[in-house]
Amino acid sequence: MIAKVSIIMGSTSDLPIMENAAKILDEFEIPFEINALSAHRTPQQAIDFSKNAHDRGIRVIIAGAGGAAHLPGIVAALTPVPVIGVPIKSSNSLDGWDSILSILQMPSGIPVATVAIDGAKNAGILAAEILAVADEEILEKVKTFKAKLEDKIVKANNDLSKIKYKNKVN
Amino acid sequence: MIAKVSIIMGSTSDLPIMENAAKILDEFEIPFEINALSAHRTPQQAIDFSKNAHDRGIRVIIAGAGGAAHLPGIVAALTPVPVIGVPIKSSNSLDGWDSILSILQMPSGIPVATVAIDGAKNAGILAAEILAVADEEILEKVKTFKAKLEDKIVKANNDLSKIKYKNKVN
Amino acid sequence: MIAKVSIIMGSTSDLPIMENAAKILDEFEIPFEINALSAHRTPQQAIDFSKNAHDRGIRVIIAGAGGAAHLPGIVAALTPVPVIGVPIKSSNSLDGWDSILSILQMPSGIPVATVAIDGAKNAGILAAEILAVADEEILEKVKTFKAKLEDKIVKANNDLSKIKYKNKVN
Amino acid sequence: MIAKVSIIMGSTSDLPIMENAAKILDEFEIPFEINALSAHRTPQQAIDFSKNAHDRGIRVIIAGAGGAAHLPGIVAALTPVPVIGVPIKSSNSLDGWDSILSILQMPSGIPVATVAIDGAKNAGILAAEILAVADEEILEKVKTFKAKLEDKIVKANNDLSKIKYKNKVN
Amino acid sequence: MIAKVSIIMGSTSDLPIMENAAKILDEFEIPFEINALSAHRTPQQAIDFSKNAHDRGIRVIIAGAGGAAHLPGIVAALTPVPVIGVPIKSSNSLDGWDSILSILQMPSGIPVATVAIDGAKNAGILAAEILAVADEEILEKVKTFKAKLEDKIVKANNDLSKIKYKNKVN
Amino acid sequence: MIAKVSIIMGSTSDLPIMENAAKILDEFEIPFEINALSAHRTPQQAIDFSKNAHDRGIRVIIAGAGGAAHLPGIVAALTPVPVIGVPIKSSNSLDGWDSILSILQMPSGIPVATVAIDGAKNAGILAAEILAVADEEILEKVKTFKAKLEDKIVKANNDLSKIKYKNKVN
């Protein structure tokens, strides 16, 4: 089994958020890897990782980071593989604004596909959508997933119908 | 020629920004289409567009929007095709914060790949990276593009070397 | 009994906030309905709901949403019925700024009557005020409600008069 | 002719924004009045205005204000008539954030229907929607207006179809 | 005993903050009163209060308010007595930004002396400073208070001198 | 003539804003002085100024500052005289947020009476209100000034009455 998606983060403290990407990839049956990597602590490895990712078979990179979040941008600069950035609201961050802006506001020429604060699940789904460009099986799974989105609303309506108010019309 | 990327926007006033996506796709020789579409003004068309995009051959959607920017999210909900959102700093927006948050902070299940404010060029590059997952030719172009990123620095160093200060060491 | 107000939300997790709208409508004896609806998960239903609301007798719509809150805007675009938007400070939101801006900053042509963060009670009162344009009975109730606003101050003064400080003059 | 909508503002410097409400009401053929009124400079008149508005036939009030914008809230507290607040980005305001928060964040019991920054046109449309609750003619005009919203998209598509790029598919 | 300072607030929920103003006035032995008053709920009383405050002997008004905080500004408009505004970070406020901006950003002609978020103690001290303009006894107390400010630093240094580190020099 | 109000600022670049305080004091016929002083550049003079201000007859200090605005707070710590802080939106400031927070958020024990961004005119009026605590003549002028506030509204109404719209009721 060769990993198609690489999940990277700079600290295991980001794992409780980032494992939501892993879970959704598991659900989509997409082989992935998880590694710790840091733009600051292991810059050479970050460069090597970025340069070799495509050759190793990686087709999407999901990078989570908090505070002055440099990892997604550094990696994105050095690989043709699309990089999805997950801003993380860590304890010392300024309510997440620092990680959002450090990931989103990349200079011209080097995009990072940014998702919502702590949005690792959406990063996993986006990775599946990207792989689905070249993979009919994943495409079908994404289609099924999207079709099921409305289930939550059906269930919610079911719950709401049970609530009683004097003037509520059912 | 069948379009692989669809650039959509809600207003021609967004064109001066969004044409930067078109230009980069032209540079990458990726066939694309440009259409006006609105989550609010033509919701049925937006739904139909989203549902049919993949069958028409579209593999990436780039959606630009300003203010309470709903278009990228609405489209993303209804297609398996990855959607790239471009927040636009329009004249009545709150310095772009409204469009950033309306595009970025999508609910769980429905990702939008958000790029920097007015970052349409990066949206085009990201689209190329996504297509490169299944297209060797585009992959080579992306690799070449990324390799050329350092040209700007080489030129900048050339310019900076000409600046004279009494205590500047060359 | 035909509902005059329709309360909609995208998730039952918004119910603890949104039920404050229901309670005040109950107090005003205005018949209402509560439904789950989503701009992203059930867009076709959202469109159908919006297009049919007036014909079904709905005269005001109250739509609550958090994060990139698109529901109020999508509905407002498709109905002549006034739509009141309630921004909700959900757990993953950026302190509520995302839902406020996504609801408030609607483009020209498509107003959403936005109330304060988590302001579902005020949404219910505003709905009553709107219905009172055509309903003498509700008008009287709104007048009575507004007249009673000062009761809270009377009671507060009563409480404050009991506080003792050496230099406090009663 | 008796005015059904009252447009109020605290300064003629707000007129270039607020006249967009007047224009749309003119388009909808809804009789309106325009007056200067101030929560700070003419509080007694503001109170009297609020208390008498309904008896004079006013059914919607549109109040524009910038900075620490108190007028919409003060009026809303004293009338059963729905009040639409228009935050104005004046020269000394903090990019409009002060007027948005001063109007939007009203306490429980006293709603103000807030629209986007400088959103006077939307305030006028919202006023029409509210009046349409009791007026078939205005209802038809609102319906026609909403139906025409898509014209802008049709025209934009027409314009966009003329743009030429080497790889653009028409 | 005639009150020289009037502490006003719109809700007893503000009392835990506002009592810090009362305590410091007690410490300075300045006679004061505490009343509930609301720009929205009891506007006529607010006007009457403002117009009569000086004649009743009030020389400084301290007004606390949260959210869209209109009370300090409304009172300030109608009295020659200086008004000190205390922004309060209430549960539904946007981290206090709404109350700060609603109090601070008053229009030209109507100042409110704004203190820090939840800064009722400082409001009390400022009131004393203002009264000290005309009262030698209070002036002496303010001087003594300010002279004692350094006590906290003396005590802190005492505490810090006891902390042991291997490389700490004492 | 002995100055009762002292206007201080750290730079003549602040003068175009701060002269609005001077003009209103001139209008109120209150003797004042204007000096440059800096918490950073002339700290010893700032300390001496603060300690001697009351003895020299100064009864109110108006301190303007931009960016990391430390002057109002430093002075306030060392004088029993009330200090009014004017945050200034200078060219390098972050839209004025830095000067507002540096002046407003003073620690417990050391109040600064903060006015709106660039609000020097209001600082002058507040100074007059404070002096009016001990000066019947100034009190009368403040009363007259406040009474005239409504003139602006009368004039605005006059202007607005001349505007013509088809559906405008006069």
Added chain:
Amino acid sequence: MIAKVSIIMGSTSDLPIMENAAKILDEFEIPFEINALSAHRTPQQAIDFSKNAHDRGIRVIIAGAGGAAHLPGIVAALTPVPVIGVPIKSSNSLDGWDSILSILQMPSGIPVATVAIDGAKNAGILAAEILAVADEEILEKVKTFKAKLEDKIVKANNDLSKIKYKNKVN
């Protein structure tokens, strides 16, 4: 032992944050002192401290402060010794934005080396880096410290390798 670094703060409530600077200096075996000092409460001592610091052997000053944080700037103005400012997110601060802006946005001529919110550990490391300019021993320790930064990533990778998912590739 003569202190080379001086850690200053305005309140012992800042100690839980600031002791992280002390710990890292202990680790680097750099002699330091800790003192309470206040720009507001003990301005004369702050001036004397600043003017004498270099002569006493101090080569770096670390100043922590919250809210309207004036201490780092006041000290920086009066000493040739580099001053590192640590913004502190205290209970009454506006999520730390006030202390960041009050320390960071110093006027031209008077730099403060600002670190992240609550970043006292980084302040200690920066102090070591500055001393290393003139001290080979400290230089070696800084080099060793930086070299060890990657240990955290090695350990994290070790941890991550143990996590099991069906589709995770190890």
Added chain:
Amino acid sequence: MIAKVSIIMGSTSDLPIMENAAKILDEFEIPFEINALSAHRTPQQAIDFSKNAHDRGIRVIIAGAGGAAHLPGIVAALTPVPVIGVPIKSSNSLDGWDSILSILQMPSGIPVATVAIDGAKNAGILAAEILAVADEEILEKVKTFKAKLEDKIVKANNDLSKIKYKNKVN
């Protein structure tokens, strides 16, 4: 002449800001170099630069960057030399907030000495202060520079003394 300070930036568009650092270093007669370098475009050179800087004689690095400003942090991670970060308010930045947070909010272990937005002059002065730790000559120049800070205030007072108002006391 060997450079002691290295000024780096990612784009010549940052030069109008960054040359203020060069000018002040020229004034202090400190030899420096200016180079373009990019965390994204030339990461390998950035790593090499960082690792070799100290050996080449560089004792302070000044790094300017706008938007998602990663350069100062990347360099700081790999050198024992203190790094001063200059956030730059570029045309596409979010009023400078993105560059401030991307530079300031560095993770524990890797400090960047951040100065005010566009604060390159202060970066140069801070560099001089750091070098002064080991260089008596620079120390004297810094002392002289700081002593001259008050000249601006003397001149400002001279200017202010010439302004005439009826009630201004000279």
